[in-house]
Every structure is written in C-alpha cells, then in structure tokens.
Amino acid sequence: MVKNNDFDESLIKQIKSISSEIETDIINIRRIIHKFPELGNKEFNTSKVIVDKLKKIGYTDIEVIDNTGVLAILHGESKTNEIHKTVMFRSDIDALPIKEETNCEFSSLNENMHACGHDAHIAWGLGIAEVLFRLKHLVNGQVKFVFQPAEETGGAKKLIDLGVLENPNADIVVGGHVWPEIEVGNIGIARNVAMSSGSSFKLTVIGEGGHGAEPFNCIDPIAIGSEIYSSIQKLQYKINNPKEPAIISICSFHSGFSRNIIPDICKIEGTVRAVNRDLVVDILDKIEDIAHNFTKSYKASYKFDRSSICSPVVNDINLVNIMYNSANKFIETDSEHIKIIDYPAMTSDDFSAYTDKIPGLYVYIGSSSKDSGLSEKLHSNKFDLDEKLLRKAVNVFSGFIIDYLNNSNI
Numbered sequence: 001m002v003k004n005n006d007f008d009e010s011l012i013k014q015i016k017s018i019s020s021e022i023e024t025d026i027i028n029i030r031r032i033i034h035k036f037p038e039l040g041n042k043e044f045n046t047s048k049v050i051v052d053k054l055k056k057i058g059y060t061d062i063e064v065i066d067n068t069g070v071l072a073i074l075h076g077e078s079k080t081n082e083i084h085k086t087v088m089f090r091s092d093i094d095a096l097p098i099k100e101e102t103n104c105e106f107s108s109l110n111e112n113m114h115a116c117g118h119d120a121h122i123a124w125g126l127g128i129a130e131v132l133f134r135l136k137h138l139v140n141g142q143v144k145f146v147f148q149p150a151e152e153t154g155g156a157k158k159l160i161d162l163g164v165l166e167n168p169n170a171d172i173v174v175g176g177h178v179w180p181e182i183e184v185g186n187i188g189i190a191r192n193v194a195m196s197s198g199s200s201f202k203l204t205v206i207g208e209g210g211h212g213a214e215p216f217n218c219i220d221p222i223a224i225g226s227e228i229y230s231s232i233q234k235l236q237y238k239i240n241n242p243k244e245p246a247i248i249s250i251c252s253f254h255s256g257f258s259r260n261i262i263p264d265i266c267k268i269e270g271t272v273r274a275v276n277r278d279l280v281v282d283i284l285d286k287i288e289d290i291a292h293n294f295t296k297s298y299k300a301s302y303k304f305d306r307s308s309i310c311s312p313v314v315n316d317i318n319l320v321n322i323m324y325n326s327a328n329k330f331i332e333t334d335s336e337h338i339k340i341i342d343y344p345a346m347t348s349d350d351f352s353a354y355t356d357k358i359p360g361l362y363v364y365i366g367s368s369s370k371d372s373g374l375s376e377k378l379h380s381n382k383f384d385l386d387e388k389l390l391r392k393a394v395n396v397f398s399g400f401i402i403d404y405l406n407n408s409n410i
Contacts, residue, residue, distance in 0.1 A: 011138060011402065012329050018131045019394045026394070027387050029053060030123035031106040037095030037114045040150030043068040046093050050122060050147050057130045066158050068093070070147040073168075074132055076139030080406050087401050088144040088170035088358075090351060091125030092118045092151035101381045115383045117178035117367065120390060122147060124176075124365075127394035132401065141405040142168055154308060156353035165357060172319060173354040174361050174401065176393065180377055182366030184386040186337040187327060187396060189320055190344065194362040195313035196245075197277040198348030201284060203228070203291050204303040205266040212260035219300050222255045225266035229253065231290045232270075239283060246274035246283060247346050273346045280309050311352040312344065316359035319404070323361055323396075326403045330395040339364075347378070361400075365393045 029049065038046050047068045054062055054072045061073040076084075100113040108114070129145050146164055149155045165173075182188050205228065207219035232248055239246045248270060255266035272283045288304045295302045324338060331337050341364070351362055367385035368375045376383045 008329070011135075012399065014135060015131055015395055015398050016330070018134055019127065019391045019398070022127055022130055023391045026123045026127040026390050029126060030119045030387065030390065033119040033122055034114050035106045035109055037108050037110065037112040037119070039097060039112055040094040040153045040155060041066075041068060043093050043149050046122070047147070047149075050093070050126065053126050054129060054145075057133050059129070059133065065162055065164065066149060066155070068149040069155070069159060071164060072129065072145045074129065074136060074139065074143040074145070076141050076143070076405065077137045078140040078406065080140045084141045085171040085405055086142040086144060086168045087404060088146055088165065088173045088354070089125065089128060089397065089401065090146045090148055090173060090175040090354065091121040092148050093122050094118060094150050094152055094155070096152060096379065098379070098381050102384050104384060113381065115379050115381060116152070117378065117383070117385060118151070120178050120367070120385060121176070124390050124393040124397070127390060128397050128401070131394055131398040135402070138402060139405055143401060144168070144170055151350055154310065154350045154353075156350040157308075160353055160357065165354070170358055172316070172359045172361065172404070173351070174319075174397065175351050176363040176365050176397070177349070178367035178385050178389060179364035180368040180375060180383070180385070182339065182364055182368065184366045184369050184389050185331075185392060186339060186366040187331070187392070188339040188341050188364035188366070189323055190315050190341045190362065190364075191317070191320060192315060192342075193275055193312045193344035194315050194364075195349045195352065196273045196275050196344050196346045197280050197310060197312045197352075198271060198273040199280050199284060199309040200271045200307045201269065201287060202305045203268040203287070205268070205291070205295060206301045206303070207264060207266070207298070209262045209264040212262055215262060218262045219298055220262050221264065221266035221300065222262075224294055224298050224300055225253065225255060225268055228291055228294050229268065231294070232287055235283070235286055235290070239279075244274070244276055244279065245346065246272070246279055248272050248283060248287070273348060275312055275344050277309055277311055310348045310350055311356050313349055313352045313360070313362050314355050315361055319359060319361035322404055322407070323363065323400050326400040327396045330392070330399055363396070365389050365396075
C-alpha cells in the first residue's frame with residue numbers, strides 16, 4: 001500500500017511534469033488570445049479557441065453557454081473515498097476597450113486589450129484542465145471548468161441564472177487573478193475579503209444650452225457638473241475610514257462639442273467601492289442627494305443611473321487553509337512567498353456572484369517582474385505580465401483541486 005507522503009510526492013512530480021510539458025502551449029494560447037481581444041459578450045473567437053483546445057485535450061462534455069461562455073466537465077475516476085464532490089473553476093475571458101501601448105510582439109491587433117490579464121486566466125484554466133484530464137484517475141469527483149464572458153460587466157449572474165452552478169451542483173468555486181502587486185513566483189491568499197463590493201453610476205445633468213455670449217439666458221450644465229464633482233471629492237474625504245475603506249472615482253466627465261455653445265447636458269460617470277455592500281448603497285444615495293440639491297438650486301434637472309451592486313468576494317477560511325498547505329508543495333522557496341493578506345483589494349470582481357451562493361476561494365497570482373521591468377498596474381494600456389506565472393498557477397490550482405476532492409473530511 002502506498003503511503004500518503006509517497007502518494008503526495010508522486011502526485012507533485014506528475015503535476016509538475018505535465019505543466020512543464022504543456023507550458024509552451026499555454027503561453028502560445030495566451031498570446032493568441034492577447035492578440036485578438038474581444039469585449040464582453042462578443043468573445044466568439046476566444047470561445048472557439050477554448051472549445052478547440054478542450055476537444056484536443058480529450059473533453060467531450062462541453063457546452064457553450066450564453067453564446068460565448070464555455071462549460072466543460074471533468075469526470076474523475078478515483079474512488080479513494082465514497083464522497084464525490086464537485087469543484088467549479090472559473091476563468092474570465094473578456095477584454096477591455098483600451099488601446100494597447102506595450103509594443104510586445106503579440107500586441108492587440110484591434111482597439112481592445114487584455115489589460116486585466118484575462119488572457120492569462122484563460123490559459124491557466126486550459127492548463128489546469130489538461131493536467132487534471134491526464135490525472136483523472138487520481139481525481140475523486142468532478143471539476144466544472146467555466147470560461148465566463150463579460151466579467152467586466154457582471155456576466156456571472158447570467159450564467160448562474162442559466163444554471164451553471166447546477167447539474168452537477170458545485171460544492172465550491174475557485175478562481176484567481178494575475179496580480180502586479182506580487183512578484184512572479186509568489187501568490188497571495190486573502191484571509192477573508194479578497195475583492196471589495198462595487199457599483200458604477202452615471203449622472204446626467206440637464207440644463208438649457210445656448211450661445212456662449214449669453215450665459216445669462218442659459219442653465220449651464222458644465223458649471224453645475226463642476227460643483228457636483230467638487231462636492232463628490234469632498235464626500236470622499238468624509239467617508240475615508242481606514243477601518244472600513246471606501247473609494248469614489250470619477251472617471252468620465254463629458255459635455256459640449258463647440259467652443260462657443262453652452263451645451264444642454266453634462267455627463268459624469270464613476271465607480272463606488274467599499275468592503276461593505278451597504279456602504280456602497282449609502283454612498284450612491286449621498287451622490288444622488290448632491291446631484292439633486294445642486295440641480296434644484298440652479299433650476300436644472302438630472303438623471304441618475306446606478307448599476308447593480310457587485311458583492312465583495314469572500315474567501316472561505318477552510319479553503320484558505322487547504323490552499324496554503326497545498327500551495328506549499330509547489331512554491332519552490334519558503335512559505336514567505338505565500339502571502340496571507342488581511343486587507344482587501346479595492347477592485348471588484350463578479351466572482352462574488354458565485355461566492356454569494358457557495359463557498360469560494362480567490363487567489364492572487366504574482367505577475368510582476370523587477371528583472372523584466374514588468375510592473376504596470378491592471379487596466380493600464382501598458383500592462384503586461386511575466387508568463388512564468390502560468391505554469392505556477394497551473395501547478396497550484398491543480399494540486400489544490402485534487403487535495404480538496406480527495407479529502408473526505410472537508
């Protein structure tokens with residue numbers, strides 16, 4: 001009979017061997033997808049690349065969902081215990097409407113860009129799918145690989161409505177994100193909240209336009225919008241509580257089209273983020289109150305639209321502990337390179353739609369490299385990553401999934 005330690009060592013070697021063998025292939029997949037990025041719900045070519053690769057690996061239980069999403073199910077063949085659980089592994093696949101300025105050899109050939117690293121998420125998702133397929137005799141349960149469209153615009157909810165968590169029912173959901181704040185080769189695991197709650201808003205100030213020579217006959221929406229903007233900035237200082245951080249960002253302010261015409265409207269758009277979902281609602285209410293008060297005082301009007309609120313991504317502490325122990329097998333250096341993080345990122349991710357329903361784990365995969373000068377932040381038009389992270393992610397997630405499914409005590 002094989003001892004557990006011997007089994008672990010053998011499994012670790014097999015995972016590392018397969019990931020090494022397929023590393024060049026998953027890097028090439030990442031580069032192909034990076035070269036032809038597609039926005040949310042338009043990822044048709046991306047979806048085809050994913051399906052073709054899954055079929056090449058050997059998957060037959062494949063379904064296209066919500067037009068561009070892909071679901072593939074691995075049916076494990078191990079019978080190490082009587083409990084057979086299901087892990088859902090999610091990779092997001094959409095790009096951003098950003099013009100790339102990296103000058104790398106596989107730069108985007110269109111006006112969009114994978115400035116949030118979703119191309120890497122696809123590549124490591126396919127890498128994990130191949131590792132586990134080859135080791136399915138050691139997988140005690142099922143793995144649902146979900147390649148989700150439109151993360152940037154809340155596509156997770158649509159997949160949930162379409163039943164992605166069912167048939168078979170997912171016991172846990174796992175995913176991750178490339179993370180430029182962490183050096184390649186290292187990973188970060190949030191002890192509790194991994195991503196903040198967030199929402200976006202669009203405020204339209206409606207005035208009365210006219211000739212630039214007659215502002216006294218107009219209701220200037222730019223002047224009103226400027227005062228609203230200033231008040232929102234002051235609100236930011238008032239809500240800045242280090243024990244419960246919140247951020248308001250005005251990212252778009254547009255009005256007018258001519259130097260001598262006072263326009264009718266001014267549009268202001270931004271985001272609100274906080275660890276606490278209720279605080280996001282409260283801040284949005286305060287912003288609308290500001291808009292109401294200023295437009296009323298100037299005899300103007302307004303429209304205020306807010307998006308649905310993305311919940312915080314909350315890591316299950318049991319899964320955090322399993323990942324910490326499992327990842328130690330694949331981090332070649334000491335445990336300092338697995339960072340347990342006690343403060344949340346103020347970014348948001350609709351992965352939270354899944355963790356609202358079932359226990360989840362969301363891991364930061366280090367992507368920056370001082371040696372290569374790769375340190376740009378997410379959503380930058382110069383963002384790039386160290387591709388060595390792909391193999392690291394494949395190893396860490398593959399080992400975790402097998403550990404979780406083979407542990408009858410969880």
